[in-house]
Amino acid sequence: MTPLLAFFRIRRLFMGYRILIGEIEHEANTFSKVPTTLERFRAGALLLDDEIPSARRGTRTALGAAFEAAEKFGWTLSHPLAASATPGGVVTKETFEQLCAWFLADAEGCDGALINLHGAMVAEGCEDPEGEVLARLRTVLGPGAPIVVTLDLHANVTEKMAANASALIAVRTYPHIDYYERAWQGAELMDRALRGEIRPHTVIAKRPMLRGLNYGRTQSGPMRELLERGDALEASGKALVVSVCAGFTRSDIYDVGPSVTVTADGNTTEAKRIAEEFMDYAWETREFNSDTIISIAEAVERAKAGEGSVGKPLVLADDSDNTGGGAYGDGTNLLRAMIAADLQNAAFHAIFDPAAVQDGIAIGVGSKGRITLGGKHAPEMGGGPLEVEALIVSITDGHFRCNGPSFLGGGAWRSFGPSLMLRVGGIEVVVMSTREQAVDLAQLISVGIDPFHCATIALKSSHHFRAAFEPIAREVIMVDSGGMIGSAASSKAQYHHVRRPIWPLDNI
Numbered sequence: 001m002t003p004l005l006a007f008f009r010i011r012r013l014f015m016g017y018r019i020l021i022g023e024i025e026h027e028a029n030t031f032s033k034v035p036t037t038l039e040r041f042r043a044g045a046l047l048l049d050d051e052i053p054s055a056r057r058g059t060r061t062a063l064g065a066a067f068e069a070a071e072k073f074g075w076t077l078s079h080p081l082a083a084s085a086t087p088g089g090v091v092t093k094e095t096f097e098q099l100c101a102w103f104l105a106d107a108e109g110c111d112g113a114l115i116n117l118h119g120a121m122v123a124e125g126c127e128d129p130e131g132e133v134l135a136r137l138r139t140v141l142g143p144g145a146p147i148v149v150t151l152d153l154h155a156n157v158t159e160k161m162a163a164n165a166s167a168l169i170a171v172r173t174y175p176h177i178d179y180y181e182r183a184w185q186g187a188e189l190m191d192r193a194l195r196g197e198i199r200p201h202t203v204i205a206k207r208p209m210l211r212g213l214n215y216g217r218t219q220s221g222p223m224r225e226l227l228e229r230g231d232a233l234e235a236s237g238k239a240l241v242v243s244v245c246a247g248f249t250r251s252d253i254y255d256v257g258p259s260v261t262v263t264a265d266g267n268t269t270e271a272k273r274i275a276e277e278f279m280d281y282a283w284e285t286r287e288f289n290s291d292t293i294i295s296i297a298e299a300v301e302r303a304k305a306g307e308g309s310v311g312k313p314l315v316l317a318d319d320s321d322n323t324g325g326g327a328y329g330d331g332t333n334l335l336r337a338m339i340a341a342d343l344q345n346a347a348f349h350a351i352f353d354p355a356a357v358q359d360g361i362a363i364g365v366g367s368k369g370r371i372t373l374g375g376k377h378a379p380e381m382g383g384g385p386l387e388v389e390a391l392i393v394s395i396t397d398g399h400f401r402c403n404g405p406s407f408l409g410g411g412a413w414r415s416f417g418p419s420l421m422l423r424v425g426g427i428e429v430v431v432m433s434t435r436e437q438a439v440d441l442a443q444l445i446s447v448g449i450d451p452f453h454c455a456t457i458a459l460k461s462s463h464h465f466r467a468a469f470e471p472i473a474r475e476v477i478m479v480d481s482g483g484m485i486g487s488a489a490s491s492k493a494q495y496h497h498v499r500r501p502i503w504p505l506d507n508i
């Protein structure tokens with residue numbers, strides 16, 4: 001035994017186990033031309049060491065659960081990094097290496113790790129950054145240390161991730177509102193593993209599928225069915241964890257696509273059989289799609305017909321310019337159509353355009369002026385710049401406290417950078433300095449929009465908005481405004497690195 005190892009063993013006798021907790025969250029849309037840098041993480045969340053407890057303790061997040069679990073089980077924590085950035089382009093090599101350096105700096109001497117990773121990050125020169133992080137962590141902690149990982153259900157899970165983690169626990173809700181519960185599940189598993197009660201190992205099954213499982217929608221359909229079957233297997237003790245991931249399709253990497261991972265105690269033969277059986281079902285149901293997406297013209301026509309409604313808004317969700325899927329978030333086609341239709345009592349969230357925010361600040365609250373919005377990143381998609389005559393109603397620093405339940409909901413503070421709300425005719429438009437999707441009512445309320453009394457609310461989001469906005473909506477309509485993840489912009493020819501053959505690119 002080395003003196004260092006002897007030191008750690010003796011310390012454990014007096015201080016309990018030392019556990020590494022932390023978070024690296026990013027979903028890479030490899031088709032985006034905007035690279036994800038450290039600045040993008042700073043604009044999202046980039047917390048180091050002592051900044052983390054005050055920001056995450058007491059929140060219903062994965063890290064919030066980890067702090068509570070540490071108190072319950074008497075762990076000493078090492079918490080070097082909590083980093084998350086809005087989905088966007090590939091993470092630069094320097095950024096990835098810096099995140100790894102922070103994340104692993106304190107790992108030596110830890111008895112285990114309970115960490116939160118997205119699972120669909122891509123870095124320059126590395127298609128599987130989460131697998132790489134876990135491999136490096138495994139090297140530091142050694143083969144016997146429990147490494148328990150919570151994941152987004154849009155993770156593109158790899159063999160390397162399954163081989164280096166003891167357990168992979170994907171969230172089971174989309175919108176994702178159960179990170180806290182999943183991290184607690186991981187903490188219980190960690191405690192059992194540390195006490196030698198179980199030896200968790202994880203296996204994975206995949207099929208030649210680019211997409212499937214209804215894009216991960218958990219309300220009904222094959223995803224819901226598999227999640228329920230997984231819950232039953234866990235409850236019966238036949239598996240420690242069953243995780244079903246839909247994958248993230250806007251990622252041109254070899255390991256893209258849905259997966260099932262099963263964590264077993266010791267022998268993994270039965271776990272492998274379960275994972276394969278689940279993926280057989282995912283393959284059989286691959287065509288299932290529960291959402292209908294309509295044109296801008298039809299959506300605005302329906303909004304116009306209901307603009308006299310008071311009390312419950314019609315929600316128009318623009319799937320194609322969803323920044324949550326890595327789109328640019330500055331498309332203007334839908335807003336242009338809403339203005340042309342002279343919609344009344346309507347709200348629009350949002351145009352990502354830091355320069356337009358500064359222009360609005362120059363005009364000043366209470367003043368009117370001409371301002372050009374969005375359309376800068378890819379004017380050929382989603383609409384080019386839109387010039388409007390607007391009244392600047394409010395300017396904020398972008399901070400708001402989440403109402404929840406999505407993401408960091410339940411009291412956490414977030415900021416989308418300098419933001420403003422301007423009024424064009426009967427439409428209140430949010431313009432912001434950070435590329436983010438609409439998932440929380442506070443995003444509107446914080447700039448002065450009352451979502452409860454709008455007749456129409458237009459949002460840029462595929463599905464996450466539903467947790468907060470569906471309960472207040474009289475109806476939800478999905479719209480394609482021509483943005484980068486819409487149907488017109490997506491083609492088979494874009495993919496060069498996915499494994500082949502793969503459905504639906506190939507006829508199999």
Ligand SMILES: [Zn+2]
Nearest residue numbers: 152153154176
């Ligand atoms: Zn997700």
